[in-house]
Amino acid sequence: MPSGAMTEDMLSPVATATGATRFGPLEKVHAFWFAGMSCDGCSVAVTGATLPSVESLMLGAHPGVPRVVLHHPVINMESGPYYLQPAEQAVAGKLDAPYVVILEGSIADETIAHLQGGYWSSTGEEPWGPDGELRPVSSTEWIARLAPNAAAMIAIGTCATWGGIPSAEGNPTGAMSLMDFLGKDYRSVLGVPVVNVPGCPPIGDNFTETVAAVLYFLQGFGPLPEFDELGRPAWLFGETVHRRCVRGAYYEEGTFAEEFGDPECLVEIGCWGPVVNCNITSRGAIAGLGGCMNAGGACIGCTMPGFPDKFTPFYSRPPGSLASTTVSRMVGSVIRPLRKFSNNNLNREVRWDKQGATPSAYSRERSEPSGLSNVGHKFYDRLRRHGDTARHDADVWGKRPDESPSGGSPRGDRANV
Ligand code: SF4
Ligand code: SF4
Structure with missing residues (x-):
């Protein structure tokens, strides 16, 4: 039995009461969340975000940032046709505010599934054909309908940004990224190319911070945030994770872990950090805590377009690390005793x-x-x-x-x- 209790009806009186959301021409922006070939890990990661949190964005708690009317299949109270109503209004050009589209998971080639009479991923049903029989509407179709008039198209997680695990070798579903699907020439109605926030799962704060920055731009208060040549937030993905790794000094001194649980650099047991763009060691996974090498795990390159195929087999030494670790060992054999000598004296x-x-x-x-x-x-x-x-x-x-x-x-x- 579909529920007609609308989340928006419940939240909007609370959100608009403070007046913060009126700080600018846009009072609200709709955000349609669709899942393609996904494990829902991105949704889980984002619900853990704190800077800013999803709740604060939905309540319009940030002056200058329009409040987010989120349409998420897990979070919203309404279901069935009530849930689909705003998306249908957006397609028809009848929505009461601009909208952005967020895709979690990769886009599948639905023609492969149709040959078998099925589908890969869908949201809702619509009457179809002469007898009006209900059929699932694929996520791919929703994306194709909504992209032309969206204020921004945002891919969250490595499946949506680069194809990810569903598009790994073999790729039976024909999975691809949002950018691959929409093509190089895609621009939103505001001229914004696809925004990519990768990670498997991504850091929730990376995503909510990027959304807030884009909304600030839509409000007309800030410039378009700086994105790199692949549409990643440049301020988040400009550095390799190795450069801010808590184990970096061990690498420099030429001491390496032999097994998981050792405190030293993990490169010889499979860490790809020196060649991977990621900020988890400085930002943490959730609320500034945890995250891969901080917690003892080696980097397997999950934020990268080449993931997973170019990083397998996981947890085996990257061949290219041999030269640098050999040099580190040689330099470290001299530097370590000298530092120990000074350290003893300074104590x-x-x-x-x-x-x-x-x-x-x-x-x-x-x-x-x-x-x-x-x-x-x-x-x-x-x-x-x-x-x-x-x-x-x-x-x-x-x-x-x-x-x-x-x-x-x-x-x-x-x-x-
Ligand atoms: S654990 Fe990985 S990222 Fe950290 S210092 Fe070693 S190679 Fe670099
Ligand atoms: S450190 Fe590596 S495995 Fe961990 S989140 Fe970053 S890219 Fe992914």
Whole structure:
């Protein structure tokens, strides 16, 4: 039994009460969410977004950003013909506000399914043929109907952006991306090409932030957000994930994990991070937390157009990493001992150096630096302070005034030089 209780009727009095959504010419924008060849993981990821959250977008809580009237098959209360009504109005040009279309999952070649009398993915039914029999309307058909008059077409997740897993080798459904389906020349009514937010699943915040930026543009308040040559938000996908990886320093020092659970760089057990555009290590998966290498997983390239075929077999070493890890090991074998040498010294107060003893009870067994080590640090200290006109020997600093060789305040000495 279809439900006629409309989500929009429930939310709009609450959303418009604050007036925030009136901050601009557009009070609202409809967002039609369709699923093609998808696992619904993108929907799950987006419901976890916090910056901004889906709820705040639907409630118009961001001044200057029109509120989002979301039509999502899982979230909305209405069902059956009531659910389809706004989409049909959009196709007929009778909707009360502009709309964007969001596609999760890849677009299937429905002609393959029709040959067997079936379909791959659909939303709703419509009467069809001379006897008016109901038939499923494929997601592909909805996209073709809505794209020409959409304010923006947004692909979420790697299946919708690049074809993803459904289009992997073999590809029995003829799956393809939204960009492949609409073609190079596609532009929305506002002149925007397809927007792509990849990931399998994508980071929810990457998506909601991009939607908010596009809505801000539609409102006329901001420029069109910067997208790269593949339609990705440039500020989110401009860097490789390796550059901000929490394990990057291990790579630099030439130490590598041998099995999952080890804390070091994961490249030798299958991480493709150095050649993958992704921001999960800096942004986190949900609410700034978790995400692949942060949580112990290796990058398998899920945001990339070449995923999955160009990254398989997963969790085996990328062949191209051999040269760089060999160099890292060689450099690291020199750098690591030098850093350890400095690190040991920097873990000591100047006073302890002078006294030749560490007063911590925890370090009772700790051996004091050797004479050779002291000479080395003395030399390093000279290098570090070279050119410093306020330079004194290190043992002057950190003393009480009455301990200073000059008998005065070390700070005073410095100020007088
Ligand atoms: S774990 Fe991957 S992304 Fe991180 S430093 Fe190693 S190779 Fe780079
Ligand atoms: S780090 Fe790699 S596997 Fe993880 S989300 Fe980014 S691209 Fe996907």
